[in-house]
Amino acid sequence: MERPDSVIELKNLSVGYRSGRKTLPVLGHLNVSLKKGEMVCLVGKNGIGKSTLLRSIAGIQTMLSGQILINGRDLSSYPVHELARTISLVLTDRIFAGNLKVEELISFGRHPYTNWLGNLTSSDQQKIQWALDISGTGEIREKSIHELSDGQFQKVLIARALAQDGDIIILDEPTAHLDLPNKISILKLLKDLCDQTGKSILMATHELEYAFQMADRIWMAMTETELMSGCPEDLILNGSFQKLIDHDAIRFNIRNGRFSVNHEKKWFCNLEGDPAAVFWTANALHRLRWEVTTDESGVKIQTLDKKGHYLWKMNFYGKETACKSMEEVVNVLKEHMSS
C-alpha cells in the first residue's frame, strides 16, 4: 500500500468534553494536516484547547465529531496497542513515583511491545539504549526521577517517548519551566529527531519566537473555530500572527521578529551616538515611557564612546548634564519626570 502523504489529517474535527447529554466544544471545524517528517508547532492562547486537541489526536480523549486520520486510517479503527506503537506522548502530567529510576521510566516506553510481564528482549534493550543515547540521558540512567533537574526530566520524558518508537511524537509544552539553554537544547533535540529519523512531531508551545524559527509548519489556534495552518513566514507576512497576539501591551516588530512591551509614551527625547549605546539607551528610555524622536528642539541625549566605556551628554532645553553610567542617566530622567 502506498503510504499517504499526511501522517495526521483532521477532517472537520471538533474536540471538547462530553458531560452527560451536554457537549462542551472547545475547538471545532478543524481541517489541517501534518506531513511525514515535519515538525509542527501548535500555538494559541492559554485555555484555547491546545492540550484537548493533542489528547484527542493521541486517542486518549474521545473527540466530539469529525474525523482524525492517522497514516490515512481512521483513528477509531486502531486497536489500542497498535495506536500505542504509532503515537507516543510527552505530557505535562506529574509523575507520582519519584523513586523510579530513569532507565526504568524509559523502559516503560516498551510496554506496547513487551509480553504480559513486561520482560525486555534484546531488541527492546537496544531501543532503550538508542533512546538514552540520542536524548543524551545515558549519564543519568541510574538516577531517581526526583533527583533530576527540570531540563533533565524533560529529556527523560522525550527518551521514554522515543523508546515507544512511534512514527509520531506529540508533545504538550515540552519547554515550559525551562531556562533558556535547556529550552534551546530540547528544541534542537526535537528538530534533529525530525531530520535524522523521519519522525513527525506535533508540539504545543508558547515559545513563539523559537516556534517560528524551527517549525516546518505552524498550527495557529485563532478562535474556537479557526485553526490556521501554514509556513511560519507566510503567517507572519499575511498578518495572521499579529492578529494572534493582538493585545495592547505587546508590540511585534515584523522587521526583526522581536516582541516588545508596549508602554504608553509620555515624554520625548532625541538620541544619537554609538549604535550599541544608542540601542540600550533606547531600551531604558522605552522602559521609562520615553519615545525616541527626531525632533531636536526638546530633550537631547548623545552617547560618547570613550575607549571601552561610555559617556552620556544630556541636554534639557539648553541645560547640559554629563553621566557616566546608564543608572545616572535614568536618575536624571526620573528627576525630570517628577518635576
Place this chain on the structure above:
Amino acid sequence: MKREITVWVLMMLVLLIILIIFNISLGSVYIPFSKIFAALTGSSLEEKGWENIIFQFRLPKAITAILVGSGLGVSGLLMQTLFRNPLAGPFVLGISSGASLGVAITILAGMSLGIGLSQLGIGGNWILVLSASLGAFTVLSVVILVSLKIRDSMSLLIIGLMFGSATGAIVSVLQFFSKAESIQAYLIWTFGSLGGLSWDELKLFIPVVLVSLGWAYTLSKPLNALLLGDHYARSMGLNIRRTRLVIIVVTSLLAGTITAFCGPIAFIGIAIPHITRLIFNTANHRLLFPMVIICGAILMLFCDIIAQIPGQEYTLPINAVTSVLGAPVVIWLVIRRKDFSKSFSG
C-alpha cells in the same frame, strides 16, 4: 544496586524463617526449640500433645499470619498505586466497613432475635466468615458499579471513604439498640484474630490468598504504567477501566477474605508498602510485589509474637498490636529517609 537487593532479600528470607520457628515455639505451653525443629522437619515426637499443639494450633496460626501480612501488604500497594495516594490502604474502598456491617448485623441483629453464636455451635465461625464476606461484597459491588460510571480514580477514593463512614454509622446505630453481651461479641471480632483458623478453614483461605497474590503479580506491568498517570498509561496501550476493575477485584479478594477470616486488621496494609519502598528505594512493581510479600509476612509474624506476650497466657488483640508496633517503624523510616515524600511526587 542489584547485588545490594539480593543481599537484602537473602537477609530477609533468613529473618522470615527464624521468625516462623520462633513464632511457633511461643504460646501458653512451653515446647523446646529442638522439639519444634524436629516436628517441623518431619520427625514424630514422643509427646503427642505437643505434636497436636504444633500442628493443629501454632502452625495454622503462623501460616495465617504470613498470608495476612502478605495479602494486606499487596492489597495496600495496589490501592496506593491505583489512587496514587500514600494514605490509601486495603480498606479505603469500604471493604472492612462492609465486612463489619455484615458481622454486626449477624451478631447484633441475630442476638436480638434470640440466636446466639454459641447456639450455632461449630458452624458459628463459618457464619461470621459468610456474613463478613457478604457485607464486604455488597459494599464492593456498589463501589465497582460506581467505578464503571466515573472516569477519575480520585472521585472513587472519596466515594469509598463515604461508604466507609456511612456503614460505620449504621454499625453504631445497631450497637445502640443492642444488648451489652452482643456488643461485646462484636467488639471481640473487631479486635482481629490470627488464631481462629483451623485446617478446614485454611483449605479455603490458603488457595484464595495465594491465587490472588499470583494474580496481583500479573498486574505489575499495568501498575507500572499507572505510575505515570492515566494519560500516559492509556497512550501506552493500557485499557484503564479494565485494569482498574481487575485491581479492585484482586484487592477485594485479598482484603475481603482476610477480613472475613481474621477480622479487620488495621495499619499493616498501609505501612508495608511504605516500609518496602523505603528499604528498597524502588517504585517498580515487579520488584515491589515479592518484597512486599516478604516484608508483610515478617512484620505480621513479629506482631503476632508480641501479641502473645511471651510467658503470659493472654494474647493481646492483634489489631491493636499492628498499629502500636507499626506506627513507630514507619515514623522512624520517614524521618530517617528525608526523600520519603518524593516517592509520591515527581
